[in-house]
Amino acid sequence: MHSLTRRTFTKSAVVASASFALKGFSQTVSSQRQVGIAPIGLGSIAEVFMRALSKSRNAKLTGLVTGHPVEKGKKFAAMYGVADSSIYTYETFDNIRNNHDIDAVYVALPNSMHCEYTIRAAEAGKHVFCEKPMAISSNECKRMIDACRHAGVKLMIGYRLHHEPVFLKLHELVRSGALGEILQFQAGFYGMKNKQEWRLNRALAGGGSMFDLGVYALNTIRWFAGEEPVDFRTLVATRDKTGKFDSVEETVNCLLRFPSGILAECGSSYGQSGTNYFQINGTTGHVRVEPAFSYGDSILKYEGKTESGDLAGSGAVYDPDQFVTEVTHFANSILQNTEPATPGEEGMKDLLSIEEIYKAAGSLQA
Structure with a gap:
């Protein structure tokens, strides 16, 4: 890799961000149509996703699936111009097979419901964008992968950092050898107080802070x-x-x-008052991103040192911009019949590791 300084790295990160965005937009401009997507579950993350869809140039909101068709369904249908006939409940969900305006679904349900609705969507002939964690077990992940493969539909897991320009640039930096041989990763997501009761129910969530927050740290380390x-x-x-x-x-x-021989420390907590970060330690350099995993009005900030000198910079992460890039990629994979960057196999690998993490603990409680 060419010599890196604080100024040149920051400049290259900005250029990379711009070129990445332009590449995505050039692909969408050439598309003949927009991919119609219906979120399943209309909670807070689905609201962010719907705002992202409204900004996308190759995807649009064409349906809604909710347990509250009047209170939530009609509200969001009016807000985004969705026909009342395209509002479904969980009981009528399978009827989406007859709605040709819906090409795909966005699964934004409690973790234990991801498997069921991914399979039902696949059987209805719809592509699937499923939030992380993919499911509550690796066995469920395999069933989801098999169902989508059998139906010939795409399956993508919502790892938004794989589409975030700062992380893409740092990933390139590591691959270039600018930090030497990687010795250690450190990552943690702490301090987000739980707001949804279902996340404290193991039957619905699969686990606690590891499933909700730790999966960010784990997936980034693995990546x-x-x-x-x-x-x-x-x-x-x-x-x-x-x-x-x-x-x-x-x-x-x-x-x-x-x-x-790489070692990695990975942590998460619902209770701590803290931060979220990602640290890379190599033989000739290091980089730290803090905050790293949050979104909204957070600003990703990174600093470190390579053999060539210091580096530092930041990237604005405004809700829902990360999701716009993510959904654009998903829609392009459908329009161009390509493999998503984070397919179901990626989600299953996280679950395999999480199962080993819990096994090593001996118990979920201490």
């Missing part, structure tokens, strides 16, 4: 390592004694070892 962990050490703690963490863990810290 940057380019290999799968083979050894796991885990500690779990629940300091809150009110009983709300009776079925899921509050805090998890784990140590991973990869075949190459």
Whole structure:
């Protein structure tokens, strides 16, 4: 890689961001039509997704699936110009097979429902964009992959950082060898107080902070390592004694070892007042991103050092811009019949690791 300085790296990151965006837009301009997408579940993340769809040039909102067709369904239908006939409930969901304006669905349900509705959507002939974590077990992930493959539809998992320009630039930096051989990753997502009760129910969520927040850290580590962990050490703690963490863990810290010898520390917590970060340590350089995994009005900030000198910069992450890039990629994969960057297999690999992390803990409670 060419010599990097604080100024040149920041400039190249901006250029990379612009070229990435332009590439996506040039692809959408050439598209003959927009991909029609219906979110399943109209909670807070689906609201962000719908705002992103309204900004997309190759996708649009064409249906809604909700347990509250009057209160939520009609509200969002009026807001985004969706026909009342394209509002479905969970009971009438399978009828979307007859709606040719809906090409795909966005699964934004509690984790335990991802598998069922991905399979039902595939059987209805619809492509699937499923939020992370993909499911609550690797076995469910396999069923989802098999169903979509059998139906000939796309399956993409919502790892938005794989489409975020700052992370793409840092991934390129690591691959270039500018940090030398990678020795260690450190990542954690702490301090987001739980707001949705279903996330504290293991039957619905699959687990606690690891499934909700730790999956960001785990997936980013796996992505940057380019290999799968083979050894796991885990500690779990629940300091809150009110009983709300009776079925899921509050805090998890784990140590991973990869075949190459890379070590990684990965943590998450619902209870801590903290931050979220991603640290890369190499033999000739290091980089830290903080905050790293949040979205909304957060500003991604990175700083570090390579053999060539210091580097630093930032990237504005405004809700829902990360999601616009993500949904644009998903729609392009449908329009151009290409494999999404984060297919179902990527989601299943996270679940395989999470299962090993919990196994190493011996118990979800401490």
